[in-house]
Structures are given as C-alpha cells and as structure tokens.
Amino acid sequence: xxxxxxxxxxxxxxxxxxxxxxxxxxxxxxxxxxxxxxxxxxxxxxxxxxxxxxxxxxxxxxxxxxxxxxxxxxxxxxxxxxxxxxxxxxxxxxxxxxxxxxxxxxxxxxxxxxxxxxxxxxxxxxxxxxxxxxxxxxxxxxxxxxxxxxxxxxxxxxxxxxxxxxxxxxxxxxxxxxxxxxxxxxxxxxxxxxxxxxxxxxxxxxxxxxxxxxxxxxxxxxxxxxxxxxxxxxxxxxxxxxxxxxxxxxxxxxxxxxxxxxxxxxxxxxxxxxxxxxxxxxxxxxxxxxxxxxxxxxxxxxxxxxxxxxxxxxxxxxxxxxxxxxxxxxxxxxxxxxxxxxxxxxxxxxxxxxxxxxxxxxxxxxxxxxxxxxxxxxxxxxxxxxxxxxxxxxxxxxxxxxxxxxxxxxxxxxxxxxxxxxxxxxxxxxxxxxxxxxxxxxxxxxxxxxxxxxxxxxxxxxxxxxxxxxxxxxxxxxxxxxxxxxxxxxxxxxxxxxxxxxxxxxxxxxxxxxxxxxxxxxxxxxxxxxxxxxxxxxxxxxxxxxxxxxxxxxxxxxxxxxxxxxxxxx
Ligand SMILES: *Cc1c(COP(=O)(O)O)cnc(C)c1O
Numbered sequence: 001x002x003x004x005x006x007x008x009x010x011x012x013x014x015x016x017x018x019x020x021x022x023x024x025x026x027x028x029x030x031x032x033x034x035x036x037x038x039x040x041x042x043x044x045x046x047x048x049x050x051x052x053x054x055x056x057x058x059x060x061x062x063x064x065x066x067x068x069x070x071x072x073x074x075x076x077x078x079x080x081x082x083x084x085x086x087x088x089x090x091x092x093x094x095x096x097x098x099x100x101x102x103x104x105x106x107x108x109x110x111x112x113x114x115x116x117x118x119x120x121x122x123x124x125x126x127x128x129x130x131x132x133x134x135x136x137x138x139x140x141x142x143x144x145x146x147x148x149x150x151x152x153x154x155x156x157x158x159x160x161x162x163x164x165x166x167x168x169x170x171x172x173x174x175x176x177x178x179x180x181x182x183x184x185x186x187x188x189x190x191x192x193x194x195x196x197x198x199x200x201x202x203x204x205x206x207x208x209x210x211x212x213x214x215x216x217x218x219x220x221x222x223x224x225x226x227x228x229x230x231x232x233x234x235x236x237x238x239x240x241x242x243x244x245x246x247x248x249x250x251x252x253x254x255x256x257x258x259x260x261x262x263x264x265x266x267x268x269x270x271x272x273x274x275x276x277x278x279x280x281x282x283x284x285x286x287x288x289x290x291x292x293x294x295x296x297x298x299x300x301x302x303x304x305x306x307x308x309x310x311x312x313x314x315x316x317x318x319x320x321x322x323x324x325x326x327x328x329x330x331x332x333x334x335x336x337x338x339x340x341x342x343x344x345x346x347x348x349x350x351x352x353x354x355x356x357x358x359x360x361x362x363x364x365x366x367x368x369x370x371x372x373x374x375x376x377x378x379x380x381x382x383x384x385x386x387x388x389x390x391x392x393x394x395x396x397x398x399x400x401x402x403x404x405x406x407x408x409x410x411x412x413x414x415x416x417x418x419x420x421x422x423x424x425x426x427x428x429x430x431x432x433x434x435x436x437x438x439x440x441x442x443x444x445x446x447x448x449x450x451x452x453x454x455x456x457x458x459x460x461x462x463x464x465x466x467x468x469x470x471x472x473x474x475x476x477x478x479x480x481x482x483x484x485x486x487x488x489x490x491x492x493x494x495x496x497x498x499x500x501x502x503x504x505x506x507x508x509x510x511x512x513x514x515x516x517x518x519x520x521x522x523x524x525x526x527x528x529x530x531x532x533x534x535x536x537x538x539x540x541x542x543x544x545x546x547x548x549x550x551x552x553x554x555x556x557x558x559x560x561x562x563x564x565x566x567x568x569x570x
Contacts, residue, residue, distance in 0.1 A: 004089065004108050004168075007120045011171040012050045013568055015040065016161055016182035018153070019062075019142055020055040020121065022111065024441040026085060027061030027078045028123070030142055030406070031372040032466050033221055035440070036274075036556075037178055039299035039466075041121060043556035045113035046301075046321060049564065052170055054161040054182075056153060057082055057107060057125035058142040065404045065437045071420035073373075073405055073413045077141075082107040082123055092128070093163040095155050098239055102135045103128045104160040106168070115321060124156055124164065143406065151231050151239050154260070158184030159243070174568050176217040177268070180229050180260035186212055186252075186267040187243045207248060209267065217567045218268035220261060220291070223281045223463050224508065228261040230254075265289050270567040274464040275485045277503060281460050284506055292566065295485055296464040297559035300326075300551070303470040305448035307343035311336060326473075326552035334540045341451075341475055341543065348449025351442075352400065358433050360398050365532045367479075368450030370402030370438050371467055375411040376508075379403065381456040383422045384517035390429055392525040396533070398431040400450055402438035443467065448474035451532065453496075455480035456516065459505050462486075472496075472550035475543035479528065481516060489550045496546065497523050 017037035021029030029035060037053070044051045061078030068074055082088075086107035093104050106122040126138045138152045162185040165172060175185055193208035222228055233250070236258050243249075253263035265271055265286055272292040273279035279293025301320040304312065312319040315332045319325050329337075342362070349360050360366065369379055379401065382389060401419055405412025416434070423432040435442055447453065453471035455462070455478065462484035469485065471478060478496035480486045482503040490498055500516035531538050 002087070002090065004087070004120060007052060008169040008171065010050050011173040012052045013174045013176055014161075014165060014170070014172045015044075015051055015053040015176045015178060016157060016185060017053065017055050017178035018157060018181035019058075020053060021440055022109070022121070024439055025080070026109070027080055027439070028055060028058040028142060029440075030062045030404075032464075033179060035298075036296055036466060039297065039302060039556040040178075040560065041111050041119050042113070042299040042302060043297075043560045045111045045117040045119045046115050047557065047560055048113075048115060048117035049119075049560065051119050052165065052172075053119060053121040054157065054165070055121070055123060056139045056142065056157055057123040057127075058139060059125070059127060060140045060144070062142045063404070063407060067416065067420060067434065067436055071417035073416050075407050082125065085109055086123060089122070089168060091164065091167040093160060093167045095160045095163070096241055097135060097138075097152050097155055099241065100132055100135060102126055102138070102156070103131055104156055104164060106164050122161070122164065124160055126156060147231065148235060148239060150229065151235060154181050154184055154229070155240055158182045158186075159188050161185060162188040172215070174217055175215055176219070176563075176567075177264050178219050179221045180218075180264050183218075183253075183260040183264040183267075184240075184243075186216060186263060187249075189215060190244050190248075190267075207244065209252070213267050213269045216264070216268040217270045217563075218264040219272050219274065219294075220264075220282050221274055221463050222261070223278055223285075223460055225285060228259060230260070231258045233257060261286070270570060272567070275488065277460060277484065277487050278463040281506060294559060294562045294566065295488060295554065296466050296469075297554050297556040298466050298469045298473065299556045300473060303444070303447070303473055305340075305344040305347070305444070305474050307340040307347070308448065308474050311340040321557075323555045323557050324552050327548050329544045329548035329552075332544070334537065337475055337543055338536070338540055341448075344448040344474060345451070348400075348445045351445045351449075352433055352435065355435065356433050358431070360400075360431060360433070364431075365397040365452065365529060366400060366450045367397060367452045367454050368400050368446055368471075368476075369454045369456075370400070370435070370443065370446055371455075371465075373403040373405040373412040373416050374409065375415055376458045376461040378456045378458060378513070379415055380418050380422070381513070381517055382454070382520060383418070384513070385521065386422075386426070388521050390426070392521060392529070394429050396529055397524075400433055400435065400446060402435040402442055402446060404438055443470065447471050448476065450476060452476065452528065453478050453480075455486070456499060456520070457481055457483050458508055458511060458513075459483045459503055461508060469551065469554040472546040472554065475547050477542045477546045478550075479520075479523070485554060489554055491545070491549065493527070494542070494545045495549050496542070497528060499523070
C-alpha cells in the first residue's frame, strides 16, 4: 500500500481545474486561472482542509515565449518530466474517446504546508503504452489544438478525473469545478445516481439530478457568453458518445450545443462568480440561476517577495497563517517598509539587466504591467497619446511590461508587437522594457519590484484579476480601471487610484477608451508623480494601506474560509 492511501481515509473536497500553477517547475498553467488554483490548494493545505485536486499533466506545458526582433511572439514547448516531481499511482481508469478506449493514469504531487496540512494533487496523463498514438498526446499541450482536442481534454479531466478518484478509493464529499472545463464529471455522477433495475432507461427522471447537484460546487470565471466552452452536438456524439441519454444531456447542457457552463450551472447546488461585480454579470448572463460571489485571493507566502517575508516575519510573525493580521501594518516603521521595497526593486532591476541588458534607474517611478496579453486588457492604453505621455513622463518614469498571448490569439500577439514597437520608438526618451516569458518566477520578481501596478481592462471583462493583489501584498499600490476585485479594494488616494468612470456597465458595448486614457494621464501627472517625487511619507502611507487595507483581505486564506462556510459544508 502506497503512502498516498492515507489520503483516502477521510472524505475530501475534489477540486478540478484544467490548469494548476503550483510552482514554476511544473508548467501546467497559462495565467490567472491556474495561479488561482495553485494558491487555492496551498491555502487549503495551510488551513488543513481535506482536499484532493485534479488537473492534466500537460507534458509540453503551455509554452515558452520568445519575442522576435519584429516584436512577434514565438512559442516553444516546455518539456517537463512528471517523474521528477511526482509518483505514479497504481490504479488506472478508462474513458471512451471517438469510440476508442483511452487509459488514464495519475501522478501524485503533495502540497505540504508548514502547518502540517497536506493536499494531494493528481496530474492526469494519457501517455501510456497501449493507448492509440494520437490518444497519448491528449494531455500534451495545455489549451493546445482545436475544439475537438479541447473536448478530449475535458473528457479526460472531468470523466477520467471522477473515475480515477473512485478507482483509487478516494471518498468525495464535494466536487468543486474551477471553471466549466471539468463539467463532464457531472455525467459520471449522474450515472452513479441512477436508480437501477427500471426498464425504461430513456426516462430522464431516473437520473437523480438533485442528488448530483448536492455534491457539486461551480465557480465561473468568464464574464462574456463567447468565453464559455461550447461544443456542437455532432462533435459531442462523435467524440464523447452517449454517456447519458442525449435528451437528458440536452436538457441539462443546452438545446443547441453543449455549453459546459450551463451543464455545471444545472448540476451544482452552489455557484459563484469571482468578485462581486462578476457575480452580478454572471447573473445577467444566466438568468434564473442563483449565483453568489466569492472574491478571489492570492496565497500570501507564495507572493510576498523575500524582502517582505522578512519584514512581516519580524513585525507580524503570524502573517503567513493569519494574513488578516496585516491590518496592523501601521506598527511597522516607515523606513523598514521603504527599505523592503527598495530591496525588491533592486532584485527586479538586476533581473532586468541580466535578461535585457537594460539598466533602469532606481530613483524613477517605475510602473509595471504584466498579465496574459489579451486584447481586452489593453496593455497599450498608456500609448494612446505619445506626446502627452512623453510630456508627463520623459525622465520621470519608466515602464516594465510582460505577458504571453495564447498561440491562436492573433490580436494578443499584435498587442505585444505594438507595445514592443513603442518601446523601440521611444528609446532615449522613455525607458521601457518588455520581459519575455512571463511566468510565476518572472511575476515573483516583477510585481513586488515596481512602484505602481497598472491595469487597464475594458469593463466589465476583468472577472477578478489577482496580480493587483500580489502587488498590494508587497506594498505596491494599484492604478487601475474600476473592474473586478479593484472595485472592492479601491479607496481613492488611499489604497491606490482609479482610472476612468465608476463601474456601471454590464456589457462591453460601452467603451470608455478615450476617457480612460485622459484620466490615466491626468492622475499620473497631477497626483501620482508629485506624490512619489515630493512626499516620501505620503507614498509610504499608500504602501501601508495597500498592505493593511487590501492584502489583509484579498488573499486565498480568507477566500477559502468563505468557500468552506458558504459552499463546501452547506
Ligand atoms: C498572477 C498571475 C497572472 C494573473 O494576472 P492578472 O493581472 O490577474 O490577469 C497571470 N500570470 C501569472 C504568471 C501570474 O503570476
């Protein structure tokens, strides 16, 4: 009996996520969704919660990014070996894909907390001798391939995940679907709920939908209809086959096409969006469903730079287990906060010099912008009026960018190209760099090392956003459009600054780009730069507020306590 067997003694919450970002060495994440999953698991370990997490092994990772001389993103696989970090579990399971049997195995990785808590994470893998050659590649690339491949991956995650838990002897008290990718697990649960020995099996009433819903929790992350995974039924018939009767699947997953969000909504007793505003948007998108909101967080120990770890350890020693104590940040002397920040800034600047050859000036206000390069995040908003930008910022501020575009996202790649072209064009007038291959390691240096964290999404498309929470934890104030978590975290001139009008819109049809850009320039020029340059005490007060009024609350410990009391034990 392997030592993992002890994880099966107690019934657990099974947390399913297509991507999980635990550390940079395990490149099975693409962005915020995966990092959130990793941070969730780490906080669950810290809080000693009985959880087991599942994801795909993604043996070629997401991708490693290089940016060519023309500013165009190039992608390379990140080959990693599960056996270097994980143990292979003895039991396998089977799913049927395109009529073929596909075997699935699982690698176990243990997330251990200093508190003694431990969470097993299972990485599902189809690269097994005996599987058809094409099926061995299903778990290669995270979000790789076409819609058919996406469906195959979701079969492995949802159906395969539910089955392998059973094969290994795990007892599950709740299934938590982090986004709709894992919704197919509900089909397995439906079949288990079936009342046996009744002749007319086409009758949907025989599948106990309520009983399945009692077991399921669903977190939606997408604020637009087009963002939800959908599969045409002919494709579903070909790839998945008939796991439950087609009429029942259509009733639960959508009449026109199989919508993974609708399926999860129909089969979960608790559904939530990832910030208050996103909860409202989701309700408007899916009328008739009760949708709650639990705002995302970040794992404090993971995202505090070494300088702030040392600072917090010294003055607020229980902070990593009890981040609420950061509310007492005002007991830390100003000089020590500033010194910690200067350490983090020097650490980043050294990295920038090593990777790009550019030597930034530690005395200048340094603004950071890094996240997935998706068009809606508008990373180039700050370049709307170059003349104005130079007038305000030349010789006074510098900018650090980073972020990957999904390999199929032409608009995202064009965005990167536009940003890098501006960097070249303004060289000598405004110092800027684009850091390649934004990942957990780069984020860990970049976010704490800048003075101000910028975010400029088109409202209401930033469901939550979490990088701003990482910034706040390290005393970096946010300067952001009022969307996602920042609506809840923002106190003007105290925790940071807003960009543009208050958040009233429910759809993307209202666009405030010009207004946002003008507000961005005005505040930079009239409020932020003067404060940074002339009032050290005032700036450190902002830094402390970011910690004491944002970070103490926007973290995954607080978030997990809410999931437990509002979703898991209901
Ligand atoms: C935190 C993080 C993100 C999420 O950034 P947002 O600004 O919330 O979109 C994406 N990628 C990496 C590597 C991160 O660490």
